[in-house]
Amino acid sequence: MNNRLYLHLMANKEKGFALPLAVLIGLILMVTGMTMMMRAQGDQSKVIAQNARAGSLRSSEVGLARVQDLLNSVRVMATVDSNCTTGDCWQNAEVVTNPSTDLQRHLKKLVDAAPSCSNPNNAATLKAKINELRDLSANKWFDLRNNRYYRVVGYDYSIGTGRGVLTLEGLSRTSAATDLTDTAIGRDSDDNAASRNRVVVTIPILDSPPLEFNRTTVPALWISDGTADDGAKFEGDVLERVVSPCNNKQDKIKKPTTDAPSPPYTAQFVGVFFPNLPPIPDSNSSGIPDLGDIESSKTFPRKNAEGGITDTASTRTINGQRVEVYEYIVNNINLSDSDKITITPGKRVVFYVEGNINGAIEHNCGTTTGCKPGNLQIYAYAPASAEPQICLRGNQTLQAFIFAPDYSLGKTDTGAFVGAAWGKKWGPIPGCTSSSGAVAVTQTKGVEWTELIQNLKPKFPQLGKIANWCEEPIDTAAGKSECD
Template identity: 70%
Template sequence: MVVTIPILDAPPLAFKRNTVPALWISEGTADGDAKFEGDVVEVVARPECDNIQDKIKQPTPAPSRDYEAQFVGVFFPNLPPIPTGLPSGQNIPLLNTSQTFPRPGDTPTTRTINGQSVQVYEYIVNNINLSVGDKITITRGQRVVFYVRGNIQGAIEHNCAGEPDCKPGNLQIYADNGLGSLDPQICLTGNQILQAFIFAPDYSLGNTGDRNFFGAAWGKNWGEITDCASNSGAVAVTQGVEWTDLIQDLKPQFPRLGKIANWCEEPIDTDPTVSMCD
């Protein structure tokens, strides 16, 4: 008997929600003492294994289906391409002092997000290295995207409170390690509110704050930066960025088996080149 079974898409729960997973890491498990109010996704060779759920803290009110820690057998999507032709002032070698974005005189790019033409301020930054007391502030209601080529260390504030047209996904940070660091890192510090989507496939990630980061962080690992640890029990990330707010569709495709499409019988020793079931 020859049976044809189609392969269909079957995303796990973390990829069925309207919001992207709070944490997605490509190596190991989420280390350290942090908790996550959202789905935690880890990439492993055997996705049928179950991982430990003690990293998950359900928010109040809880989602209709509880957040979970999940293993998946797929890998990160590609990063969005770094734009070309940005004004020279939006190519920034180093951010090491307090600044508010967008800045006066910066030029937005017209992008299509969720079927709508919107204005997005885009910046290419080599490194962000802020001292204690300094921070980057994103003006609520504006859309800002940073393409980072090196490390990020310091405080970033994006707080949509009081602005109905502002969403966590208005701030997106994509880091590609274009400078070639052997150990690229993103360490978020301070307790100011950060609503953002961070995608840095090759980076170690960390957040020293508690319940101040609303959105998502995708990277190589979490909790392995020695001087960027979360306090015991601190909520490092609360899920909150919608797929439709991203500048590029990053939702992965998952294979699954569908129902039998057709079948037929033939002798078991039938030569495949003359099979009647093709």
């Protein structure tokens, strides 16, 4: 009896324990399931956030690659800022018929040359890239497709450091952006998975001159309009307007019989603009004599009857050294066949010419110690509208550097001209025809860059490898970036 009662009680006890145990196990399973679901949701959110951030970074990288490609195609624009109130910058970049700024003139020259040097459609392609760079300065987003975008916050070029600093933002969304002009911080509040980042990169802008500007001597002839195809020969590099199909005639180049350079001299097009002329000194404040017209034989620097120099020399720094230079402002030089201007060997003389030159000029260093061809420099300033001319005559030796951006240049008679002549075009000047087959200008042992009173070597920009890359908050104020 007692055993039956005990067994009955034990059976009822087990029934009472099973229910709470089942509830407990169910509760544990439910909590475990909820935990796993929450973890999965957290992981999913993390993955979404990571993908969004990766998307915005990819947008920045693609945008950066695009801007680099554009600047490599139009390298001169790597040497100006993206924005400005006046002057040259991306926002003012435009190819126009009558350019008014240095950048516009440079861009027009590049576009004019593009169809001759390659595919005729390349002019339109180059224009499109110039326009795209201008649009990038407008502070708006550009569509990369797949709901990804980029914009240029700014590009700043420093002449002193030779570096360009590009600030750029990337944006990734799950839905398409509706307003590409909206750059506000909270612009993507409608998209919880949107991601936006900002990168700042430093790009070295290197100077990579072609061979003609990498020699120690100045190119023999550089003309901005036309070609030197009147029968004259040049013992030196000739830089002229591009000839289709980018095949400038080489028969105008005469190979030197001695001291031939390696690589040899060539005739070709270069896509850079003339540098600025040195400013004409003020004769009143500087004491530099204004001679007006020269119409008879004279020797410079001028001397008295006893042979003493009566002119006062200016002091200039040339090639890192303080030297004496005799400077003169001249209106026109117009000499008869029996007259000539003579430069005393060993003396540095600079003429600032405001009109035309027609006559014989002699500067022959010979064996004079310290005398160099660049000791005589002639800078000419008449505007293109005046159709100015320089005609070198006579049978004497002229060693000199002539820079006359808007002038027609020519040389007649049998005299030797050693040095360089830069101008608008080489002839034709009536009565100043080059002797067919004769050497008009010789660059060998000519004027060296270091002899000029001002650095006139143009820059040939080339983008280097990115020197610095960093991220910064998208709300960083202008001028407050901590990225170097």
